[in-house]
Amino acid sequence: MKFATILGTRPEIIKMAPVLDQMEKMGIDNILIHTGQHYDHEMSQQFFLDLKLKKPEYNIGVGSNSHGKQTAIMLKSIEDVLIAEQPDFIMLQGDTNAVLAGALAGSKLHMAVGHVEAGLRSYDKTMPEEINRQIADICSNIFFVPTEESAVNLLFENINPHEIFITGNTVVDACIRHLKIAEADSNILSELDVSGEILILTIHRAENVNDPERLRNIIEALLELNDITMIFPVHPRTFRALKKFGFYDLLESAPHIKLIKPIGYLDFLLLLSKSKFVMTDSGGLQEEAITLNVPCITLRYNTERPETVTAGGNILVGADKERIIETYHKISSNHTLYKKMSNANNPYGDGKASEKILNSVLKAYNSDKFDIKGSDQIKNHIGKELLRIQDEITVFEYEEMNPGTTINMVFKDSEIKFPHPDLNLKDKNIIVNKFRME
Ligand code: UD1
Numbered sequence: 001m002k003f004a005t006i007l008g009t010r011p012e013i014i015k016m017a018p019v020l021d022q023m024e025k026m027g028i029d030n031i032l033i034h035t036g037q038h039y040d041h042e043m044s045q046q047f048f049l050d051l052k053l054k055k056p057e058y059n060i061g062v063g064s065n066s067h068g069k070q071t072a073i074m075l076k077s078i079e080d081v082l083i084a085e086q087p088d089f090i091m092l093q094g095d096t097n098a099v100l101a102g103a104l105a106g107s108k109l110h111m112a113v114g115h116v117e118a119g120l121r122s123y124d125k126t127m128p129e130e131i132n133r134q135i136a137d138i139c140s141n142i143f144f145v146p147t148e149e150s151a152v153n154l155l156f157e158n159i160n161p162h163e164i165f166i167t168g169n170t171v172v173d174a175c176i177r178h179l180k181i182a183e184a185d186s187n188i189l190s191e192l193d194v195s196g197e198i199l200i201l202t203i204h205r206a207e208n209v210n211d212p213e214r215l216r217n218i219i220e221a222l223l224e225l226n227d228i229t230m231i232f233p234v235h236p237r238t239f240r241a242l243k244k245f246g247f248y249d250l251l252e253s254a255p256h257i258k259l260i261k262p263i264g265y266l267d268f269l270l271l272l273s274k275s276k277f278v279m280t281d282s283g284g285l286q287e288e289a290i291t292l293n294v295p296c297i298t299l300r301y302n303t304e305r306p307e308t309v310t311a312g313g314n315i316l317v318g319a320d321k322e323r324i325i326e327t328y329h330k331i332s333s334n335h336t337l338y339k340k341m342s343n344a345n346n347p348y349g350d351g352k353a354s355e356k357i358l359n360s361v362l363k364a365y366n367s368d369k370f371d372i373k374g375s376d377q378i379k380n381h382i383g384k385e386l387l388r389i390q391d392e393i394t395v396f397e398y399e400e401m402n403p404g405t406t407i408n409m410v411f412k413d414s415e416i417k418f419p420h421p422d423l424n425l426k427d428k429n430i431i432v433n434k435f436r437m438e
């Protein structure tokens with residue numbers, strides 16, 4: 001079985017690293033395709049070094065461009081590689097333009113596509129990432145979701161539960177594996193010459209950074225919060241915007257703010273683990289913060305990681321100056337709240353997501369789930385039904401006894417449940433999909 005893994009940006013390299021390691025352990029033949037969307041040493045190569053990854057077989061070198069042009073170039077080049085290499089399975093992660101291009105290219109070629117971090121939804125279509133993740137899920141055949149909540153999102157989009165695997169998030173695997181190495185190898189604290197309490201800060205989302213008003217609100221809040229040392233590794237998009245709108249010098253002259261270039265993963269993990277707070281609009285960082293027990297203040301109005309908020313480890317403050325300041329003071333002055341946020345349960349699993357993902361791929365492959373079916377093999381959907389189950393019966397047993405039926409969702413009182421095969425259906429409502437049998 002031959003895999004092709006497509007990645008292109010910093011978070012994809014980090015989150016796919018444990019999966020790539022696991023592939024090697026399991027002796028899986030994999031071609032690594034880097035789209036080159038991130039290309040600066042500190043946004044790409046540094047992570048290959050830190051995470052000890054092999055050099056990609058292909059680098060498309062797309063570079064920076066408008067979204068349309070960037071996606072178009074990637075789509076064409078990925079298609080060329082896939083046609084030449086004929087993989088049995090394409091692996092993608094997350095919600096960047098690389099995922100959009102890879103998922104489209106693979107599905108148009110009728111190749112099996114697997115999406116790691118499927119099912120996340122903010123429902124905010126002003127964000128390019130939301131469009132990308134929704135399209136990637138439309139194009140995918142097998143879905144690796146971090147939590148039951150993301151699995152349920154997919155059920156509402158009528159994805160077959162048999163194609164969904166709840167695995168946890170590979171970011172936990174990466175964190176657990178690399179924090180010890182970071183503690184031994186990173187000298188970032190002495191290099192930055194910081195002591196006392198620190199807050200790690202990242203901003204890069206287009207909707208914050210490209211909008212001078214939103215960016216100004218955030219910057220003004222940061223300038224006021226001067227009772228903590230802020231370490232701010234500046235993303236290249238943010239660097240350009242800060243310079244363009246004239247905010248860079250303001251930040252640089254603030255004694256409590258340390259502007260630095262983006263740093264490697266080991267250095268970043270170490271800083272994060274020593275931080276009292278995280279302030280960010282990053283997706284991955286919301287997950288890492290709760291994994292490493294650091295309270296997170298998210299500079300967004302919505303999140304596709306709502307589990308972090310319901311668990312109590314993350315508060316959304318948008319780009320609202322007053323809310324940013326108030327929330328920071330509220331948490332830092334209230335020891336009970338601070339402890340509660342630090343101790344929030346990590347919803348993203350036990351650090352074994354990569355293993356679970358690859359075991360699911362092999363299971364799906366061995367049960368012919370990767371065969372893209374022709375129209376003569378696709379069963380005719382004849383409708384949905386809502387049923388009440390009174391008997392002691394599991395999801396697996398019910399489907400065995402009712403050929404042509406798959407359970408789409410299970411309701412236990414007001415709670416929506418994923419139909420795990422061993423879930424007992426007694427006294428629950430279910431929605432079933434019915435298919436015509438030949
Ligand atoms: C991309 C992803 C975003 C992800 C982020 C991770 C999309 C739509 N966006 O956003 O979801 O959270 O990566 O960091 O795919 N630049 C450099 N050097 C580089 C890369 C970029 O200077 O190595 C500059 C260029 O000016 C470029 C800008 O940063 O125009 C933005 O880069 P781009 O890859 O388009 O988007 P990101 O903001 O990085």
Ligand code: UDP
Pocket residue numbers: 010011014202204233234261262263264265266268269281282283284285288
């Ligand atoms: N990160 C890093 N160095 C930095 C900033 C972030 O290694 O200077 C890591 C961070 O640990 C996380 C990932 O980059 O794993 C998040 O990437 P980013 O915020 O760029 O993208 P997002 O997760 O929002 O898509």
